[in-house]
Amino acid sequence: TYADFTPQATFDIKKCDLHKLEEGPPLQAVLTREEGLQYYRTMQTMRRMELKADQLYKQKIIRGFCHLYDGQEACAVGIEAGINLSDHLITAYRAHGYTLTRGGTVREIMAELTGRRGGIAKGKGGSMHMYTKHFYGGNGIVGAQVPLGAGVALACKYLGKNELCVCLYGDGAANQGQIFETYNMASLWKLPCIFICENNKYGMGTSVERAAASTDYYKRGDFIPGLRLDGMDVLCVREATKFAAEHCRSGKGPILMELQTYRYHGHSMSDPGVSYRTREEIQEVRSKSDPISMLKDRMLSNNMASVEELKEIDVEVRKEIEDAAQF
């Protein structure tokens, strides 16, 4: 019975690399059973939703650009666990996962991807332009979302609501000039902004070593304190986000996080993803670092859930996705 399960457990998490910070996030995280099941369900929903989008794209029901997030689920789920829905978030076009964590339903996301009127943007935006309350997309021009996010943070400070803005960008966009202009102004004006670089090692087909003179993305804010951490571990991401949020809310200004993560799919649906990386590399990440497996193993080995219970969640998620994809 459910009463036999461990209600919560403490896990050791990897230490973060620090830049211009005396202390970092804690080295342990407490996970309750409810939290674990919720993170599991959300990550699994995200995973299956992206795989369904893959299928629909190959059937030509989704057209144009479609950038999938599978492999990176721990980032979106961990970040949301570290902030509130009343906070704000903006990202570039690999945005389906965030649309979900920010309050979008699978149904409206699928409808938007397939250009139907019931879509989150009434079918007028598509994959890259989905919005919800306090979620500003979904932006097609990578790099642009970073000053936009700092602007949202400026509004938070101006209106005095103790809210902050999470601005995400990838290792590719990290070389955009406007991001450095934004670092400068966010720091000057002490904007409550968490800059987060989702480093999945490849900007389209260009590996980080071939694009950046310095791949220490967490240090590139220079005068902005930074953290680098394991983006495949949802607890690591959550604790770091909480730490960063505390920094912002205390009026210290912006902070930068680099999440080391990985995408299983290519850059987008038109990229098989194997001309610039090996299948072995992809397989290795899947088997050793998959975020959903990591959470599942933790919960099972600490008796926080049963195999059947998690399987039941899998079945429910599959059904939800199937229903959402129906015309």
Added chain:
Amino acid sequence: MHNSLDPRQRTQSNMAYLRSILRSGKNAVPAVLRREFHRTLQAAMQVTVRDAIKEAMDEELERDERVFLLGEEVALFEGAYKVTRGLWKKYGDKRIIDTPIAEIGFTGIAVGAAMAGLRPVVEYMSFNFSMQSVDHIINSAAKTYYMSGGLQPVSIVFRGPNGAAPGVAAQHAQCFAAWYGHVPGLKVVSPWSAEDAKGLLKSAIRDDNPVVFLENEIMYGVPFEMSEESQSKDFLIPIGKAKIERKGNHVTLVSHSHVVSRCMDAAAVLAKDGIECEVINLRTIRPMDMEAIETSVLKTKHLITVEGGWPQFGVGGEILARIMEGPGFGYLNAPAVRVTGVDIPMPYAKLLEENTLPQIKDIVFSVKKMLNV
């Protein structure tokens, strides 16, 4: 009030008044001869375009807490062209923000603030610098309301001097009316007079859409008579409506911004030869008031557009295309023509610069050629 002016000030303000009478199309001679000349001057409110713009911003900052200004040198320096003089002293750091030289960065920040519910007014020291930010103006601001299916409005104003300015040479003298006028999702406004500037800027700030507000440096110091109505804090001019600055029966001149002055001067010259021009001040580039132009063309049967911008793909080209597509075409007695800036980067030497913009003689020549006189 008038008696306190010293003789030199009085002469200067009389001359300014005379110029504004000439430009208004009223008959100048009776006005000068009228015994009430000085008394009329006393009642008229002379306001420069610069001050009218500032008044508009001051009133809107006072009216709505969410409005704020940002740009280079807008606060302590009081504006590169002194347009924002006094505002920082009155409203402080929170609402009047000096930015570093980082156009794409601060434009993105302003658009993001607008997305989150504030109402920013972004100043470009010159619209030439807006080219650095054009991705945010178009992709982040103009397109968002549509792309989001109506979920995300962006209430923002981008303002600053546009087009020609004396002696600033090629990189600082381009007119962006046609570039921004091209984009669905933007409103593009180009005021001429002080009343235009005030009423339209207030409307732009209150508008929930992104508005590009094209001022002009040449006009900043020019005083205009401001009606009593225009001195009210709720005086608004609707965006999208042109104004007939001078009525006439023989030819329609359509223009915007500082070039309207030249059209008015050309009209005064042509009037001596008995040719009466109808001068239309567009006031708004997008949405353009084609109805006003068509109504005028139905009457005059002759159309000339006059602009400072380059000829290819310009404002005049758009007007001529639309006239052809609409009822006006059937009424034209001659093909409509465009008088534009010369198709070159703006030169520096004064003589070259003067000849690069439409001069009074160019407008007069075009009219006489069209009317076969």
